[in-house]
Amino acid sequence: MGWLSLMGTPLAHASLVIEITQGRDDAVPIAVVPFQASGGQPAEDVAAIVAADLHRSGQFRPLPVGDLLSRPSRGEDIIWRDFRVMKTDYVVLGRVQPQGEGEYRIEYELHDVARGARLLGASYTAGRGQLRDVAHSIADRVFEQLTGIQGAFSTKILYVTVNERDDYPFQLQYADADGHRAQTILRSREPIMSPSWSPDGSHVAYVSFESDGLPKIYVHELATSQRRVVSSERGINGAPAWSPDGAQLALTLSRDGNPQIYTLDLASGQLTRQTNSRAIDTEPRWLPDGRSLIFTSSRGGGPQIYRLDLSDKSVRRLTFEGRYNARPDITPDGRHLVFVHRTDRGFQIGVQDLKRGTFNVVTGTNMDESPSVAPNGTMIIYGTQEGGTGVLEAVSIDGRVKVNLPSKEGEVREPAWSPFL
Helix, strand or coil: CCCEEECCCECHHHCECCEEEECCCCCEEEEECCCEECCCCCCCCHHHHHHHHHHHCCCEEECCHHHCCCCCCCHHHCCHHHHHCCCCCEEEEEEEEECCCCEEEEEEEEEECCCCEEEEEEEEEEEHHHHHHHHHHHHHHHHHHHHCCCCCCCCEEEEEEECCCCCCCEEEEEEECCCCCCEEEEEECCCEEEEEECCCCCEEEEEEEEECCEEEEEEEECCCCCEEEEECCCCCEEEEEECCCCCEEEEEECCCCCCEEEEEECCCCCEEECCCCCCCEEEEEECCCCCEEEEEECCCCCCEEEEEECCCCCEEECCCCCCCEEEEEECCCCCEEEEEEEECCEEEEEEEECCCCCEEECCCCCECEEEEECCCCCEEEEEEEECCEEEEEEEECCCCCEEEECECCCEEEEEEECCCC
C-alpha cells in the first residue's frame, strides 16, 4: 500500500465552489424564507441550502433574503400582499426545532402566491449531520412539484483531483451535487481515470495505474472501502461502464490487438468480446434498455459515435456532424446523446436529439471533456480548462443554464454524476 491510500474522511479544502454564470431569463421567482429556529441556530442553514439548490438548477430565481418584506414560518402567518408586490410566484417556509440530544425536527411548506394555496408540506427528524440531506430532499420535492421532473439535488458527483504538491497527487473523490461534503475514496501516486457509478450508487469502478504503472480496472464498495481488481488484461484496461442492472461492466481492452469493446459479467468473471473491427473501439456506455451500447470508434476514419445491438452485433453510426465526436453519454430516457464535439474553437459539449435528429453545441469553452448527465436528464457536468487548470462546469441539456464548480485546490477532471440515491 506504499503507492496509494484508502480514505473515507471529509476534506474541507477539497470542496467545490458553486458559481452560477448563466441562468434562464424566464426563471421562476420564488421566496425561500429563513426557517424559524428555536433553541439557537442549527449547524446548517436549511433554507439557504434549499434556495441555493433551486437557484443552481437555473429554473428558479430565489428572492434575496434582504428583500423580504416579512418572514412567516407558517402558512397562516403569510401576508400574501408582501409577496405579490415582489412578484413572487411561490413561497417556501419552515421551522427547525431541537428534539433531544443532537436531533432536530424540520418542517417545511410550499405555497402558491397567486392562489394563496398550500401545495406541499412535510416534516423530518434528523441528526445534526443530516441537515444538508434534509435540505436537499426539500429542494427535490419543491423542484418536482413545480416542474414535474424529479429533483437531483440529493445525488452525488464523482471526480478525480490532481495536485502535484501532494505526496499522493491523484485523488478520487465524491461530494454532494452542490460540491459540499467532499470525501476522498482513493489517494494514489499514479493516475486514476474513468470513474463510473454502479446503478444503485453503492460501488464505483475506475482505472488505476497504481500497480507497476499498468492500468487495471477496480470495483470499489463505498461503504466499506473494500475493492477488487476485475480486469488486468495485457495492454489497455479502460473505460468501465456499469450495465443498468449492475451485473456487468462494459470496458475497453486491447488484449487481442486493437482496443475493442468487451462486457464482463461481475459474478462469474466471464468476458465477452462485443466488437470485432480493425479500428479503435472505445468508451462504451450502456443505453437505458440494457440491450445496446454506444461507443466511440475510428472505423469511419475519425472518432465518431456508434450504437451496438448486443443481440445481433449490428452497428449503426449515430453522429455525422463534424469530424470528431467522442466520449458519449446518454440521458436516462435514451433520447439525447451527449458527447465531446470538435469545432473551429476547440472541443465542446454537443447534444444530439436522437428522436428529432437535431444537434446543438451547448458550451462556450474550448477544452471540454468527459460529459456526464444528471439522473433526471436536465444537466450535464463536464471537465474543462480555466486559466490552464482543470475545473468542472455544468450546463443544462438545452444550454440555457451554466454553472461553474471550481475547486479550492488542485485540478478537477473526469466527473461522473451519480444515479438517484
